[in-house]
Amino acid sequence: MISKKEIEVRYSETDQMGVVYHANYLVWFELGRTKFLSDLGFSYQSLEDKNLIFPIREVKVEYLHPCRYGEKIIVETRVKEFSSIKTVYEHVIKNTDNDIKAKGESVAICVRKDNFRITKIERYAKDVYDAYVNLKG
Template sequence: MKVASTDIQVRYAETDQMGVVHHSQYLVWCEIGRTDLINALGFSYAKLEESGVLAPVTEANLSYVRAIRYGDTVRVETWIDDYNGIRATYGYAIYNEDDQLCVSGTTTHVLVDSETFRPRSMKKLLPEWHDVYEREKRG
């Protein structure tokens, strides 16, 4: 199972008045990690979109364990948690500089046609992606 590891320096704009990373920012970091994983698997999300296919989030679940603050550097680990030919669920673990788990979670995505938003089968539409996702999924 491939795990992409992405380091992110926490910027001031990502924090609230208390200097703690705002909860919404973690989804942005998950997106960065997901893009890095897709690249590490040899694919490109940008090329996917250019071909007329999108992968919107249909579900997001995050568990906040420990606060992250302005100036910290975090590591986002991303992997394919589950995949069934239609839906891909990505797993995430975000660690602080002391290697303590701060946030964990998943996002689930479905491929859709960019014009009609009708679901598309990755297995049929992108067989090379399908083969890699089948091999790399955790679940």
């Protein structure tokens, strides 16, 4: 499954050189992850209500071509790897002409909200776990 999130580049996301500031790509990755979860029928709020949060442990970005103010882009997100405690998301940022602007990965880990200790997602959200497992099928 590939989730797609459309974004119009805002002026506030650009730097003095007129291109999107590099850290904003990470924000777009987050929007992609949130959209992916939503496309599966879940929300981060529902997971927080179950005492789960998913901090990012690692992120990689390869910047290929700059994005600019007013440009419409699409963040494509898919799951590359999944386990009870870790999800590796793959992100591709494209423009409407399908030119790849950036690509990367983010690694999210499952922790309890109350103590920030790693836990298995199926202990608290078996439905979400099953949905991610079924992506492989």
